Structure formats: structure tokens, C-alpha cells
Amino acid sequence: MKLATLKDGSRDGRLVIVSKDLTRCVAAADIAATLQKALDNWTVAEPQLQALYNELNNGAVSGEPFDETACESPLPRAYQWADGSAYVNHVELVRKARGAELPESFWTDPLMYQGGSDSFIGPRDQIPLPSDDWGIDFEAEIAVITDDVPMAITPEKAAGHIKLLMLVNDVSLRGLIPGELAKGFGFFQSKPSSAFSPVAITPDELGDAWIDGKVDLPLLSTLNGDLFGKPEAGVDMTFNFPTLVAHAAKSRPLGAGAIIGSGTVSNKENGDPGRPVKEGGLGYSCIAEIRMIETIQNGSPETSFMKFGDRISIEMKDKAGQSIFGRIDQEVVKYINAE
Amino acid sequence: MKLATLKDGSRDGRLVIVSKDLTRCVAAADIAATLQKALDNWTVAEPQLQALYNELNNGAVSGEPFDETACESPLPRAYQWADGSAYVNHVELVRKARGAELPESFWTDPLMYQGGSDSFIGPRDQIPLPSDDWGIDFEAEIAVITDDVPMAITPEKAAGHIKLLMLVNDVSLRGLIPGELAKGFGFFQSKPSSAFSPVAITPDELGDAWIDGKVDLPLLSTLNGDLFGKPEAGVDMTFNFPTLVAHAAKSRPLGAGAIIGSGTVSNKENGDPGRPVKEGGLGYSCIAEIRMIETIQNGSPETSFMKFGDRISIEMKDKAGQSIFGRIDQEVVKYINAE
Numbered sequence: 001m002k003l004a005t006l007k008d009g010s011r012d013g014r015l016v017i018v019s020k021d022l023t024r025c026v027a028a029a030d031i032a033a034t035l036q037k038a039l040d041n042w043t044v045a046e047p048q049l050q051a052l053y054n055e056l057n058n059g060a061v062s063g064e065p066f067d068e069t070a071c072e073s074p075l076p077r078a079y080q081w082a083d084g085s086a087y088v089n090h091v092e093l094v095r096k097a098r099g100a101e102l103p104e105s106f107w108t109d110p111l112m113y114q115g116g117s118d119s120f121i122g123p124r125d126q127i128p129l130p131s132d133d134w135g136i137d138f139e140a141e142i143a144v145i146t147d148d149v150p151m152a153i154t155p156e157k158a159a160g161h162i163k164l165l166m167l168v169n170d171v172s173l174r175g176l177i178p179g180e181l182a183k184g185f186g187f188f189q190s191k192p193s194s195a196f197s198p199v200a201i202t203p204d205e206l207g208d209a210w211i212d213g214k215v216d217l218p219l220l221s222t223l224n225g226d227l228f229g230k231p232e233a234g235v236d237m238t239f240n241f242p243t244l245v246a247h248a249a250k251s252r253p254l255g256a257g258a259i260i261g262s263g264t265v266s267n268k269e270n271g272d273p274g275r276p277v278k279e280g281g282l283g284y285s286c287i288a289e290i291r292m293i294e295t296i297q298n299g300s301p302e303t304s305f306m307k308f309g310d311r312i313s314i315e316m317k318d319k320a321g322q323s324i325f326g327r328i329d330q331e332v333v334k335y336i337n338a339e
Numbered sequence: 340m341k342l343a344t345l346k347d348g349s350r351d352g353r354l355v356i357v358s359k360d361l362t363r364c365v366a367a368a369d370i371a372a373t374l375q376k377a378l379d380n381w382t383v384a385e386p387q388l389q390a391l392y393n394e395l396n397n398g399a400v401s402g403e404p405f406d407e408t409a410c411e412s413p414l415p416r417a418y419q420w421a422d423g424s425a426y427v428n429h430v431e432l433v434r435k436a437r438g439a440e441l442p443e444s445f446w447t448d449p450l451m452y453q454g455g456s457d458s459f460i461g462p463r464d465q466i467p468l469p470s471d472d473w474g475i476d477f478e479a480e481i482a483v484i485t486d487d488v489p490m491a492i493t494p495e496k497a498a499g500h501i502k503l504l505m506l507v508n509d510v511s512l513r514g515l516i517p518g519e520l521a522k523g524f525g526f527f528q529s530k531p532s533s534a535f536s537p538v539a540i541t542p543d544e545l546g547d548a549w550i551d552g553k554v555d556l557p558l559l560s561t562l563n564g565d566l567f568g569k570p571e572a573g574v575d576m577t578f579n580f581p582t583l584v585a586h587a588a589k590s591r592p593l594g595a596g597a598i599i600g601s602g603t604v605s606n607k608e609n610g611d612p613g614r615p616v617k618e619g620g621l622g623y624s625c626i627a628e629i630r631m632i633e634t635i636q637n638g639s640p641e642t643s644f645m646k647f648g649d650r651i652s653i654e655m656k657d658k659a660g661q662s663i664f665g666r667i668d669q670e671v672v673k674y675i676n677a678e
Contacts, residue, residue, distance in 0.1 A: 186525020
């Protein structure tokens, strides 16, 4: 099943069912007005939404054309957004870039940061920021949405609480990170509003690409029109999604609609950091990684962080080339506080 | 105006207006079903809620008895919970306890961590945790709730976005903090679900105790029936609430209903860390502070962290002795995962 939230001037938008091929959609208002409301009552809502999805796909319901540019993030605001760093290769590279060592425990104990969830931006919305001197970077990721997860759950049982998947652009301000992490309390100002893919899907939509709590497909990032990364999301993911969900729930329950992210998707290549796409490699899901590679090779980074006017798109396609989640496609623009 | 959320079996409870003396309440459902809905539409809802509050106080509306034990936290779940550390004295003491120095910048740049907001517990609910070997501590704090705050706002303009105030018990797991902070991504498992006071109030309820974006009254913490702390919340608050709100909004907007906390209220005494209440001092708003004082004086801490069966209450009274927010009063109990 595929779901999206269309902009309608309200804070939470309106829930629609989207056809498998992303061409049509139909209002789900009779079942649940918003995605949060569906998740609040998932056991009841899910079979009804699924039935409508089947009707939309087989033509029994015609619906209306689906327009990705009219979408909010599937949850325009959420009660929980926690982002893991399951691709430890990414963590190793960005820490190298900061001159910090990777503790051995990072391979066995998931890193996770508590994100802010009150002001997500839409998948085709601009990314407004007051300054492009802050080292604006994208991070291409996958995230899951859960129903209610009890405290102290095992990874085995956490798997059953994963109800939906999305793609994420976890916008990061690299220039603000070192100062903020040095204060010891983690990210705050360095992680502005994130954006999610137009469509959220149930895991069954992935077919056999949903294996062992991982998504076994490449994640495509395109920067200013050039393919920047196509790493395999099913490879080098040290902690799978059920493990990340259980980590998040160690000392507190998770509320329905909790979003748990994978962290930046990142592959090694024969044990080494991968190569850029233009050199025949799988590339990267953020600019910080290629800058680190450039620094290792040439002593200094060449690729600059994003400036106003730069554009990032993030997408995942199935083996037939069909977009699964729709496309995140965003331009960084200067924010002016009008108040 | 005073507002509360009564438990009704739903996730967000039902909004009531509470009389100034906390004895009576009246349903606000005709204006807004929940506090979040009121905050989503505050400009319209606030004058209507205020009119009903006036009628409840002058007897034109009789309402029903108000029962603090029937309350959820005013926002049972929220889209944003960010907690500052505005009382730098507290930060200095707990860092000393960890053997960490306080950077000079902490006196000019607010510390703030991104909290989780999907699973708050009620003010009279138990605090269920899987283990009491995790160094369970309370933190008595004050928090504000904002309406929509634009990105990059000044502290001066942020002041006008503070719509409500509450008390907080920011439960902390001291035993998990050092390991978690060493990983560099801030608190996550070490900050389980927080609880808020039964009642949220508009700033005008504080009269002349709301000065310069601070609350100029003592915050009372009682541990197992003994007064543990009565520090002045208006003293030693290095960053006032408008400054904390502006800090939170530097690189992203805050959504209506965002909760911004003060951090643990903590006073110095003649430039030194204060004394325990039983020694004639103002005491402390968390156990970590008294343990640090004990360590400085005697080489090791005497006061233990909370164990199952221990009880913490947090309250603030006006100069006439009337409780302003009602009382947080919670017992720590063992959590058993039944799934």
C-alpha cells in the first residue's frame, strides 16, 4: 500500500491512497483524515486503506491524478523523529573529516540522535535557511514509521511494529556541527527541518527487497542534475531497522507514528571508502563523505557544500525502474524572517 | 488562564479550563477538543477560552470539581520538546560530578538538547522503568509552550510567542548519561518520558512574578515526603525563556505547541554551590547536585538515586501559598514488558 499527504492549507494535510505506479490517488478521508489519525488506529484503518488501495490499482476506483509537487511529507509534523547511524562507514568518514576516532563500540551499539519533528518540509518544498555559510548538506536516508512500541522491546518483536517506510533528506549544517557536538548535548541547530518522500509505503510493497529488516535496493541522490550516489541500502547497514527501533525504545515507549531513520546510506568498496560516481563508484549520500575522500586523496576538499540555488533529489527505484516512493527534489533558498 | 487535559481514554485527552484556585474545571470542547487544537488556532481560541475562564472564576459557570489525579500532562504528546540548561550552576555541578570542565562559552551560548515528545506521562502517573540500577533522577524545571515561531527570530520577538507555562519533571537516567554523551550525539536512552504539571497557565497568571522572561518564585521539590529543594527560579537563570526560544529557532521554525524547558532550576549561595535544605540552604532540583556537593565535602556521595517505590513531587506556590500549576507527584515503579 502507498500513502501520501496532500497540502490542503491545514497543518496535517489530507490523507490519500496512491496507486502502485504513482499516477493516481484517491482521498482516504472516510477512513482517516490524516496519516497520524490512521496510525493512531492502525489495526482498524490498515485493512480499510488496503481495500481502497486494491480498488485504485484494479480500476474499481478511478481517483484523481497524483501530483508529487502537491505533497507534504507523509507526516507533515510528527511526535517522534529519531535518526540512527546504521551505516557505520558514514560515521567513520565524517568523524575522520572532523579528526575524531571511531570508538570500537560503534560497531555494536547503535548511534542515534533525537531529531526535531514539529516542522518537516514537503518533498518538493524549498529548503529555506538564513545563511549558506553554514555548510549546508543533504543526507539521503530511509526511515520507518511504527505503531505503538512498548518500552524494552526486543528487535525480534520490534520488527512487527514497522508499518511504513519513507525516504528522508536529513538536512545537516556541517559548519554548525563541530561546535554543537563539542558542547556535549548532540545536534540541535545543526539539524534543521527534514523532508520526507512524497509517498510512504507498507513493507510488502518492497517484495523480496525487504530482507532482514533492510531495504535491498540502491538509493539514488542527484545533486544539481548529476547522479551523486547510488549506494545499496541493503549493504553495510550494521544495524537493521528492528534493531534501531528496539534501541529507541530501551527506556521509553514509542508513540504511534514514530519515525526512526537509518542514517546516511553509505557503502564501502572492497573494504575501502567508495569512489565517486564519476569515477565508476557508487558515490555518496551526502557531500561530507566526498569531501572526506577528496581530503584523503588531495589534502583538501574540492566539492563545496550546498549554496542558495543548489538542488538535491533523492529517489529509489524498483528493479523495473519504477519509482517506489516518488522523488524528494528540493532547492536551497535564502530565508528571510518577515516578522 | 489555567488549562488542563483530563484523561478520557483517547491519546490526547480532553481540554478543560481550570479555576484560578484549582478547585473546579469546565469542559472547553466547544472551543477546542484538545490543547494542541487550541494552540493550532490560538489567536481564535485564546479569547474564547479566557472568557470561559472568567465565567468559571466568577461563578457564572459552575463546572465540576477539578481532580489533579485525573490529568494527563497538558500536552500528552507534543511535536517539539527542547530543553535548555539555563541554570548554568546546575551544568557546572553535574559536569564536575563527571569530571568534566565547564567551557566558558556555556555562560553566553545556551545549552539545549532535543527531547523526545511522543510519550509524556501524566503528573500523577507512575514512572515505569525496567531497572533502578540506571541512576534514576528527577529534574525539576519550568517550561513554556509557544505558538508558531518563525525561524531566526530575535529574543525580543520570541517573548511574544510564549503562550503558556508548565512545570516539568525531566526524568534522567544518570547511569546511562556518561556512555551516551561519550558517543557524541547527546541524550537519548538517558532521557526517558518526561511529565508535566497538571495545569498549564498563561503568563499573566504569574502577575509580577513573570519578570524579564523568568519566573520569580521558588520551585519546590519534595523527595519521599521531605522538602529537597526550594531554589528561586528567577535567580541564576543565565538565559531567560525568550532567549531559549530564539536559540531553538535559529535554523528552523517551531510549530505551535512547541515546549521549551528551562533545565534544572539551581541557585548558587554567595557564589558557592548551595546547601541542602536540612542544613538551612535552598537545596536542589535533582539528586545529582546534592551528590556532587556530598562528594566535594566527604569524598563520596551519600544520597542515592531513586529506587522503585521512591516518590518525587514538584510544585510552585504563589506568595499567598496557593499552588499555581498543581502538583507533579510520581512514584518510580518497575516496568514489565508484557508484549
